[in-house]
Amino acid sequence: MTQPSETLLELSGVCKHFGGLAALSAVSLHIKRGEIYGLIGPNGAGKTTLFNVITGLYQLDEGTFSFDANSYACCKPHLLAQAGIARTFQNIRLFAxxxxxxxxxxxxxxxxxxxxxxxxxxxxxxxxxxxxxxxxxxxxxxxxxxxxxxxxxxxxxxxxxxxxxxxxxxxxxxPKLLALDEPVAGMNATETESLKALLQSIRNDGVTVLLIEHDVKLIMGLCDRVAVLDYGKKIAEGKPEDVRRDPAVIAAYLGGEA
Amino acid sequence: MDILFQQIVNGLVQGSVYALVALGYTMVYGILGLINFAHGEVVMVGAMVALTVLQILLAAALSSVLAVLCSLMVAVAACMALGYGIERVAYRPLRNAPRLAPLITAIGVSIVLQNLAMMIWGREYHAFPMPFSNGLHELGGAIITDVQIAIVLIALLMMAGLMLLIHRSRFGRSMRAVAENPSAAALMGVDINRVISATFMLGSALAAVAGFMVSANYGIVHYYMGFMLGLKAFTAAVLGGIGNLRGAMLGGVVLGLIESLGAGYIGDLSGGFFGSNYQDVFAFFVLIAVLVFRPSGLLGERVAERA
Amino acid sequence: MKFNHQSKPMLAAFAAALLVLPFIIDSLLGHGWVRIADFALLYIMLALGLNIVVGYAGLLDLGYIAFFAVGAYTYALLGSPQFGLHWPIWAVLPLGALLACFFGVLLGAPTLRLRGDYLAIVTLGFGEIIRIFMNNLNAPVNITNGPQGISSIDPLSMGGFSFSKTHELFGVDFTAVHLHYYLFLGFTLLVIFVSLRLQHSRIGRAWMAIREDEVAANAMGINTRNIKLLAFAMGATFGGISGGLFAGFQGFVSPESFSLMESVMILCMVVLGGMGNIAGVVLGGVLLVILPEAFRHGAGPLQQALFGKIVVDPESLRMLMFGLALILVMLWRPAGLWPSTQRRRELMPDETVAQQEQDTVYDAAK
Structure with a gap:
C-alpha cells in the first residue's frame, strides 16, 4: 500500500439511465478524506440515485467510480460496506x-x-x-x-x-465514508441541532461524511464542500459560501432564498 | 406432425382452464399480497355443485341446454358465496397479522373444504354427465371436441370480459387503486372491504366456470381434483408474473402447452428413459428455469428496490 | 431462551420428566402412543430445521419435505435388500444429511434471490419434482421401486446395539419404541442446542436482519446470498438427518410420505407454534402430531356415543377438525401459540412495553 491519497471517493463521468430517462449524466466529483461533503439539489435532481450508485444498490451505466484507490465500477452493496462505505436510508430501514x-x-x-x-x-x-x-x-x-x-x-x-x-x-x-440520506428529514430544530453536533464529532473522529440534504441551512453550516445536482448534472461544486453565490445554482435551486 | 398439433390443441385447452384459475390467484395476490391457498378447492366445489345440480335437473328431464346453464349458474353463485365466506372468515381478521398467518388459515380452509366435500360427495370418482353429443372435429390433423372448442371460446370470452371490467369500469378502477395502495385508496373514498370481497367473488366465479370446464372435458369429478389443479394454476400465475392479469393468462396457456408438449415428447427427448408420467416434473422445471432467468415471471415488472 | 441459575432445578425436573415420559405414556395411553411420541420427535426435528429457514431467515419454503425424502431414501437405498447394501448407520445418516445439504444448495443457489412468494412456489415445485422422481424411478432401471416404496429397511443399530429389539436394563424392559424415543430425544435435543446457539450468534443475527430488511442487511455488509444459502443448507441438513432416522424407524419408505401436504404440515407446526421461537416450534410439532391422532381415536367412538352409529367417515372428520383447529388457532393467535419474546412484545400495547422495559436490566444507560 502506498501512502493513502487525499481523495477518498472519486466519480468521473458517471451516467445512470432508467429506461429513456437519464437520472445521472456525466457526473464527476471527488470527496476528500476527513471532510463533510454535501450533496444538494431540487427534488428529482438525482441525489438519491447518485447515492444508490455509491452504495452499490444501483450499477452505473457509464463512468468510473473509485473508492480508497480501488475501482468499484460494478459492485455489490455488501462489498462496498466491506470496503468502508456505510449508509443510512432516507425512509428509515432498521431491523424493526x-x-x-x-x-x-x-x-x-x-x-x-x-x-x-x-x-x-x-x-x-x-x-x-x-x-x-x-x-x-x-x-x-x-x-x-x-x-x-x-x-x-x-x-x-x-x-x-x-x-x-x-x-x-x-x-x-x-466506515471510512459515512453516507447519510437526508438524516434530518422530519426533525425539529432542536433535534437537527444535536444531530449536527453528532455529525461534527463523527468527522472529528476521522470519518468522512457524505450528506444528502434538503435542509440548506444545515448543509451550509456543516459542510466543508458542497455539490449541487440539477436534472442529473452537477451544476456547481465548492465551498458553501461560493456555491450559494453561484448564479447557476441560484437559478436552478436556491431561487428566491439566496 | 399429427402428434404436435394434437398436443398443441390439448395444451391450449388445458391452458385455458389454468388461465381462468390463475386469474383468481393473481387477482387476490395483486390486492392483498397473499397466496389464496384454498382457491383450488373452490374450483373443486364448483365442479361438485355443478355435478349435483346437473344430475338433479337431468333426472327431472329438463332440456339439456337449460340444465347445463342452470347448473353452471348455481355453481358460480355457490362459489361466489364460498369465496366471500372464505375471505370473511379466514383472511379479513388477519389482514394486519404476520405475513404467514393467513397462509396457514388458507391451508386450514383448504383442508376443511376437501374433507367436507369428501363427506358430502364421497371418495369415489363421479362421472360428469354429458347431455350433448360431443362431436369430433379435425383440425390440421388434430382431433378437437365440441367441448374443447367451447372451453377455449368461453375462456377467451371471460378473460376479455374481465379485462373490460377491470380497465373500463368504476369497480375495476377501485380495484386497481386498492392493489396499488390500499390506504391511499381508502382515503380517496374507496370501500376497501367491498373491493376485496368483490375480488374474491370474481375470482371464485371464474374458478366455478373452470371447474365446470375441466369436469366436462374429462367427464370425471373427484373431491381431490382441486388440489393439483390449484397448484398448477398458481404455478401458471407465478410463471406469468403474479399480480399481473395478462401474466396469469399467458402463464396459464404457456404452462398448458409446456405440459402437453412435454408429455408428448419427453420420451423421445430422453431416449425412452422418462415417460409421460414425468409431465409434472417438466412443468416445474420450466417454472424454476423461467424464474431463475426472469425473477418476476414472464410479464412481471421488475419490482424496484424499495430504497 | 437462555437458562439462568434459578431455572436449574426446573431444568432437571424437566429432563427427568422427559426420560420417564415414554413409560407414563405407555401405561396411561398404551404402546401405540409411544410410537406416536417417536414420530412427534421426528417431526419436531423437521420443524426445527424448517424454523431456521422460515423463522430465522424468513425464507418461505414449501418443499421442505424433499430434504426429508432425500435423507430417508439415502438410508433406504443403502440399508435394505433393494440393492443388497447394508451400510452402517454412522455412514448412512451423515451421507443422507450431506446429500440433503447438497440438494439444498443446488436448489438455493439459483433461486434464493427470488422474492418471498416466488421462492415459495419454486421450493414447492422442487418438492414435487423429488417426489415424482421417487415415484417413477422404477423403470426402465429400478432404483426407488416406484410407488410401492422400499421395505425391510435395516433397523437403526449402533455397534451391535439394535434399537428395534427389546433390551432389559435394571429389570425394566425397553422395547423398540422406547429405545427409539431416547434416540430421537437425543437428536432432538441436539437440534435444539444447535438452533439455540445459532440464534444467539453472529450468523443468527445476520439471518434475522435479512428477515427484517434484506436491502438494509446487504447495505450493512452482509453477503445476503451466502447467508441465506447457509440457512437453507442448515435446514436441509436437519431434514436429511430426520429422514434417515425416519426410514430406519419405520422400516419402509414410499413417495406417499413425502407429499406436499407433509411440507405444509411442517410449515404449520412452525407458524402455529410461533415462528422463530424454539419452544413454540416444539409445541407446534407436538400438537400437530398429537391432535390428528387424538381426533382419529376420538372421532369414531364419539359418533358411536352420540348417534349410535358412524355417521361420517372418521378419517375425513379427523382432517376436518384439524383444518378447523388450524383456522381457529391462527385467528385467535396470529403470531402463533408461543411467539418469541420480541413478537410477543410487538403485539402488546406500548405502555406495557415501556413498563416491561422498566423491569428489565438497564445496561445501556449508565
Missing part, C-alpha cells in the same frame, strides 16, 4: 423487530468472523468476539445518544432515535 442493541451488532457483522463452528462450540475466540461486538454496540448507542434500555425494539424508538440508531448501525461497520 430486533432490539436497538442487536441492530448495531448486525453492523459489526462485516468486521467480525465467527461462523457456524464458533457459534456451536462457543470457543474462546467466539466468546471474546461476541463480547467485543456487544461492548462496541453499547458504546455506539451511547455515542449517538440513545439512552434507552438497549433491548428496546427498534420499532418502538422515537423517530429521532431511529435516525440515530441507523447512524450507530452504520458506524458499527467502521
Amino acid at each position: 423487530n430486533m432490539t436497538a442493541l442487536e441492530n448495531v451488532m448486525v453492523g459489526r457483522h462485516v468486521r467480525t468472523h465467527s461462523g457456524i463452528w464458533g457459534a456451536l462450540t462457543h470457543n474462546r475466540a467466539t466468546c471474546a468476539e461476541e463480547r467485543a461486538i456487544a461492548g462496541r454496540a453499547h458504546e455506539l448507542l451511547r455515542y449517538v445518544g440513545i439512552h434507552r434500555p438497549s433491548n428496546t425494539l427498534a420499532k418502538n424508538l422515537s423517530y429521532g432515535e431511529q435516525r440515530r440508531l441507523e447512524i450507530a448501525r452504520a458506524l458499527a461497520t467502521e
Whole structure:
C-alpha cells in the first residue's frame, strides 16, 4: 500500500439511465478524506440515485467510480460496506423487530468472523468476539445518544432515535465514508441541532461524511464542500459560501432564498 | 406432425382452464399480497355443485341446454358465496397479522373444504354427465371436441370480459387503486372491504366456470381434483408474473402447452428413459428455469428496490 | 431462551420428566402412543430445521419435505435388500444429511434471490419434482421401486446395539419404541442446542436482519446470498438427518410420505407454534402430531356415543377438525401459540412495553 491519497471517493463521468430517462449524466466529483461533503439539489435532481450508485444498490451505466484507490465500477452493496462505505436510508430501514442493541451488532457483522463452528462450540475466540461486538454496540448507542434500555425494539424508538440508531448501525461497520440520506428529514430544530453536533464529532473522529440534504441551512453550516445536482448534472461544486453565490445554482435551486 | 398439433390443441385447452384459475390467484395476490391457498378447492366445489345440480335437473328431464346453464349458474353463485365466506372468515381478521398467518388459515380452509366435500360427495370418482353429443372435429390433423372448442371460446370470452371490467369500469378502477395502495385508496373514498370481497367473488366465479370446464372435458369429478389443479394454476400465475392479469393468462396457456408438449415428447427427448408420467416434473422445471432467468415471471415488472 | 441459575432445578425436573415420559405414556395411553411420541420427535426435528429457514431467515419454503425424502431414501437405498447394501448407520445418516445439504444448495443457489412468494412456489415445485422422481424411478432401471416404496429397511443399530429389539436394563424392559424415543430425544435435543446457539450468534443475527430488511442487511455488509444459502443448507441438513432416522424407524419408505401436504404440515407446526421461537416450534410439532391422532381415536367412538352409529367417515372428520383447529388457532393467535419474546412484545400495547422495559436490566444507560 502506498501512502493513502487525499481523495477518498472519486466519480468521473458517471451516467445512470432508467429506461429513456437519464437520472445521472456525466457526473464527476471527488470527496476528500476527513471532510463533510454535501450533496444538494431540487427534488428529482438525482441525489438519491447518485447515492444508490455509491452504495452499490444501483450499477452505473457509464463512468468510473473509485473508492480508497480501488475501482468499484460494478459492485455489490455488501462489498462496498466491506470496503468502508456505510449508509443510512432516507425512509428509515432498521431491523424493526430486533432490539436497538442487536441492530448495531448486525453492523459489526462485516468486521467480525465467527461462523457456524464458533457459534456451536462457543470457543474462546467466539466468546471474546461476541463480547467485543456487544461492548462496541453499547458504546455506539451511547455515542449517538440513545439512552434507552438497549433491548428496546427498534420499532418502538422515537423517530429521532431511529435516525440515530441507523447512524450507530452504520458506524458499527467502521466506515471510512459515512453516507447519510437526508438524516434530518422530519426533525425539529432542536433535534437537527444535536444531530449536527453528532455529525461534527463523527468527522472529528476521522470519518468522512457524505450528506444528502434538503435542509440548506444545515448543509451550509456543516459542510466543508458542497455539490449541487440539477436534472442529473452537477451544476456547481465548492465551498458553501461560493456555491450559494453561484448564479447557476441560484437559478436552478436556491431561487428566491439566496 | 399429427402428434404436435394434437398436443398443441390439448395444451391450449388445458391452458385455458389454468388461465381462468390463475386469474383468481393473481387477482387476490395483486390486492392483498397473499397466496389464496384454498382457491383450488373452490374450483373443486364448483365442479361438485355443478355435478349435483346437473344430475338433479337431468333426472327431472329438463332440456339439456337449460340444465347445463342452470347448473353452471348455481355453481358460480355457490362459489361466489364460498369465496366471500372464505375471505370473511379466514383472511379479513388477519389482514394486519404476520405475513404467514393467513397462509396457514388458507391451508386450514383448504383442508376443511376437501374433507367436507369428501363427506358430502364421497371418495369415489363421479362421472360428469354429458347431455350433448360431443362431436369430433379435425383440425390440421388434430382431433378437437365440441367441448374443447367451447372451453377455449368461453375462456377467451371471460378473460376479455374481465379485462373490460377491470380497465373500463368504476369497480375495476377501485380495484386497481386498492392493489396499488390500499390506504391511499381508502382515503380517496374507496370501500376497501367491498373491493376485496368483490375480488374474491370474481375470482371464485371464474374458478366455478373452470371447474365446470375441466369436469366436462374429462367427464370425471373427484373431491381431490382441486388440489393439483390449484397448484398448477398458481404455478401458471407465478410463471406469468403474479399480480399481473395478462401474466396469469399467458402463464396459464404457456404452462398448458409446456405440459402437453412435454408429455408428448419427453420420451423421445430422453431416449425412452422418462415417460409421460414425468409431465409434472417438466412443468416445474420450466417454472424454476423461467424464474431463475426472469425473477418476476414472464410479464412481471421488475419490482424496484424499495430504497 | 437462555437458562439462568434459578431455572436449574426446573431444568432437571424437566429432563427427568422427559426420560420417564415414554413409560407414563405407555401405561396411561398404551404402546401405540409411544410410537406416536417417536414420530412427534421426528417431526419436531423437521420443524426445527424448517424454523431456521422460515423463522430465522424468513425464507418461505414449501418443499421442505424433499430434504426429508432425500435423507430417508439415502438410508433406504443403502440399508435394505433393494440393492443388497447394508451400510452402517454412522455412514448412512451423515451421507443422507450431506446429500440433503447438497440438494439444498443446488436448489438455493439459483433461486434464493427470488422474492418471498416466488421462492415459495419454486421450493414447492422442487418438492414435487423429488417426489415424482421417487415415484417413477422404477423403470426402465429400478432404483426407488416406484410407488410401492422400499421395505425391510435395516433397523437403526449402533455397534451391535439394535434399537428395534427389546433390551432389559435394571429389570425394566425397553422395547423398540422406547429405545427409539431416547434416540430421537437425543437428536432432538441436539437440534435444539444447535438452533439455540445459532440464534444467539453472529450468523443468527445476520439471518434475522435479512428477515427484517434484506436491502438494509446487504447495505450493512452482509453477503445476503451466502447467508441465506447457509440457512437453507442448515435446514436441509436437519431434514436429511430426520429422514434417515425416519426410514430406519419405520422400516419402509414410499413417495406417499413425502407429499406436499407433509411440507405444509411442517410449515404449520412452525407458524402455529410461533415462528422463530424454539419452544413454540416444539409445541407446534407436538400438537400437530398429537391432535390428528387424538381426533382419529376420538372421532369414531364419539359418533358411536352420540348417534349410535358412524355417521361420517372418521378419517375425513379427523382432517376436518384439524383444518378447523388450524383456522381457529391462527385467528385467535396470529403470531402463533408461543411467539418469541420480541413478537410477543410487538403485539402488546406500548405502555406495557415501556413498563416491561422498566423491569428489565438497564445496561445501556449508565
